[in-house]
Amino acid sequence: MDYPHKTTFQFISEPSDINFGGKVHGGSVMKWIDQAAYTCARTWAESYCVTVYVGGIRFYKPISIGEVIKIECAVIYTGSSSIHIMVEVYSRDFSEHVFEKKTHCIIIFVAVDEKGEPKKVKPWIPQTDQEKHLEEYAIRLKDLREKIHTEMKPFFNE
Template identity: 65%
Template structure:
């Protein structure tokens, strides 16, 4: 199965503004979830639910009126889960180059009509970059387990 990235492009709107005059982080997170869902559902062929959003990193603000590009692609699959890498870029209408503004990993699980987890197609890296991304996903899985252990007393 080919791992073509899902790409959304649109112009950020005044309704996306925060008190500082930039795009609200919540708007960016919504776009990330939408692109991640489209990628996971396309890959799995099933409805997919978000089970983890981790390490979201906002590098620079997105200005109102900029063109926004959200790219999502699979970087690791388990038996029912998919790790989706999401990058958000933006550019001024007067410049041709996009600048990376946000990055995160979302884990989705494919489910059937009863909400039961179902198997997903195996993703196999075919390039050196894809192998590095798979290793990145595996390192993050290990870190998540450590964080979950730390959080247990507070759950």
């Protein structure tokens, strides 16, 4: 069955991903998140998208070199031109059969046209109770971001 609102990547972490502590560098994980989420957003939007927000990134446990990485992305909310993607990062050793959650976050993209202007996207309509809860979560996060932005505005030169 085809799920145009979901994307899954799987691959192996490589020695070039290592940090000074001997684990996968957080920057590598963030790059993977952006790549997988971009694929999910672009598939949904059917056009070029730009990253406008990454929030709530939470690193639970380190990832070791040579582990199988799985990144699951799903559309959880759409605005007029924005696509809100939930991302979960898992890994497992080859000797294990079960993936363990290592990281999660929300990443937002805006679909743009050839001139770089925001482009309307088709609405995402949640079907299951879980999808409805995730959409409500995305809306609450959006409201919180707007409140934080308003509160911090006096401190930024815009």
